[in-house]
Amino acid sequence: MTTQTLTAPAPRTPLQEFWHYFSSNKGAVAGLFFICIICFMALFADWVAPHSPSDQVRDALLLPPAWLEGGNWAYVLGTDDVGRDILSRLIHGARLSLSVGLVAVTASLGMGILLGLLAGFCKGVVDTIIMRIVDIMLAMPSLLLAIAIVAVLGPSIVNAALAISIVSLPHYVRLTRAATMAEMSRDYVTSSRVIGAGPLRLMFICILPNCLAPLIVQATLGFSSAILDMAALGFLGLGAQPPTPEWGSMLANALQFVQRAWWVVTFPGLMILITVLAFNLMGDGLRDALDPKLKH
Amino acid sequence: MFQFIFRRLSLVIPTFIGITLLTFTLIRLIPGDPIEVMAGERGVSAERHAELSAQLGFDQPLYVQYFRYVGGVLQGDLGNSLITKEPVLSEFLTLFPATIELAVCAAIFAILIGLPAGIFAAVKRGTILDHSVMTFSLTGYSMPIFWWALLLMLVFSVTLGWTPVSGRIDVVFWIDDVTGFMLVDSLLSDEEGAFSSAVSHLILPSIVLGTIPMAVIARMTRSSMLEVLSEDYIRTARSKGIAPWRVIVIHALRNALIPVITVIGLQVGILLSGAILTETVFAWPGIGKWLIESIGRRDYPVVQGGILIVATIIIVVNLLVDIAYGVVNPRIRHSR
């Protein structure tokens, strides 16, 4: 009797496996690619941008994009009403949007994890109090709450970032709490508790790493909503103040140019749309790749 | 069923208390003395300051202030606007119909497009139709709607001239305010063309405001339908020899709608906050524009009252959605 040798495929490392699933989603890869470009632009804005974002060229007001009649290749996407290069402002705006996103996501992720772990771990009164607050915050539309916070603190980019991180906090708390509660009932947590692991060790070493997948996905999606909310606040005049090159505030007084200079209106919004879309695409891809169960 | 409603109702009360606490504290977080802030740059004399302070109850301990505030709120007293001196509630009530009109039209647009799109995408899974629905809906979901408003305005109002740029109705019409809903009022008035003018003013804002809810509904419907279509009872239904459309519409959709209804309910929050942006762009005289202008004018009682009312509306709608959920889903109705 001979033994049949079946060639089993070599097991992949977790990273390879992740990449295998992630890269099978073309949208997610496109999103990642665009995010890389944006990050590059943001990091090296001073070198990439052809002009300074605040340089006002008096003899080039409302210049159309270069490929149109009257355009100038020195100002590829045209200029705004005070003669600033739109492309340069967009590139510098990327820096602002990404850093606000980063700050907001990091802050709310950190706070959210802490509160969520606490709620899920302690249960009882602590849990009830935290979750009630979260419910109240979720009852308010995030933009409205952000507007309220900025209205009180005064419009500025820092306050806007603060407002956005407060507003997105509930999602992280809920996710972390749900994941913590699920993990708490697992045997491995019980066993490490039996061994004598302290609550801090249990929370951060045992439980947290197992809750990371949904949090990573939520953080990616949080980036997109942070950028979107930031732009909305900027548009309403509650975020970055002029002349800061922020995508939303570039549109703040665009209404008056709808009739005569479409490029002033079009490009900043397109930039916001594509960036937000890229983060959403990547978030969807991450969700599918990290945990198929998360697809509802 | 009554018990079920009662339970849901009792959960709402702590949330409402929380929101009053929030709006109460928010105003007290304004840096500096509230009366100085309210008085603006002109400043205020010492006696006037004391007088106002007593009048507004700022000399009382905080908890007394809070209970006074809640007591007022429960009687419909949300304070007066600093600018117009009008009660906040009555200002709100005159502006609210405009926002409802816009939000309802946006919701109808979102449901009419989003629901069928999601169903088709699920039924034709993996086809070009599915992929394009998903691409469009993700794009809609990522849309900065203030820009979307500007863009649509640029194309349809400015370039093509099909729709008016802003407002609720053409200035040539003078419509009596009967219900507050322009569509109804313009029909009630005898002015010729008033109704079509009102409709044409509504189209772009509704599309803009409905875009994100539409995308969310389409995505949710699709994933919910996909899940339901793979259920055993769908196989049972098909094994009875029922026509495919009947399997989808009667057996699958009813079950798939359960999570979708929740999502549609959650869109009320998105609609109301989206209204802030949409109304600002289209100069639509609703509560969104009112709130933003009040923030600009530092009219704090209006901001405080407006946020409280909007949050309350959202809670109430969410409660209604919860109850509707119980009606559609027999399991919930019976088990609790």
Added chain:
Amino acid sequence: MSLLKLENLSVSFGNFRAVDNISYQVDEGEVLGIVGESGSGKSVSSLSVMGLIDYPGKVSADKLSFDGQDLLSMPETQRRKLTGSEIAMIFQDPMTSLNPCFTVGYQIIEALKTHQGGSKKELRQRAIDLLTQVGIPAPETRLSAYPHQLSGGMSQRVMIAIAIACNPRLLIADEPTTALDVTIQAQIIDLLIDLQRTKKMGLVLITHDLALVAEVAQRVIVMYAGQIVESGPASEVFSQPKHPYTQALLASLPESAAGKSRLDALSGVVPGMYDRPQGCLLSPRCPYATEHCHNVAPENQGPIGRQVKCHTPLDEMGRPAA
């Protein structure tokens, strides 16, 4: 005259053949047992008879006929008239097979209305009759019950009521008792067999339960990895298995292990999409496999009605032929 006839039916999902060239027939009033492990293609083959295989699954067959009518070539609408009325099916898990949003009455009446029609009152009365037939107490009140208010056994009775609503001539029962409590299992099988005898239905009984098949089926089909490895009269197949797989299945029954400390079981698992062996599909697990078995797939051997797919069918002593 055979009621249902399959010739070389295959069902493939992409490159994977879940059902691989199977042929069998069911006669009127006959009970056919189909046995095999999970993943052997039992359910998929019966779903293809019902026309319930969805994209990307593809059904192909030389012949798939019911009562002389070709099921594959007939238009969709005509085929739907047969499914649910002439051919009916009940499924494995009764708790998930009823639509949670509709009452029991609605779901039974829907089947009646689709194929037979009638006034509201008539339909209701017939639904009550059906519930009585399947042994549900207080049928009038049960009509307005929702599926989540029923136990598993009750749900399966309702499923049976739906299936027999239009007096089908062929009933396919796909593991009808697997998801139920042991005490309920016997009741449901008794009910099925009773109905089959009184209504003279053909019954295809798909199951893991060899003892059950031996008891109620006239003929039996043993499936392995999408293929029929042995078929024949139930008494013969079980007393004198000719295929090593059937032999192993029987040896794994607790009854045959009397006096032994361990049950006999085949090592390994049914081959899936990626590890399909080259020759006989059982060869990696077969205790009698030869070099020939590993390289060449066997053909069916033996007379029609008692076939076996093996190079070296077992003899009366249960040993492979030379």
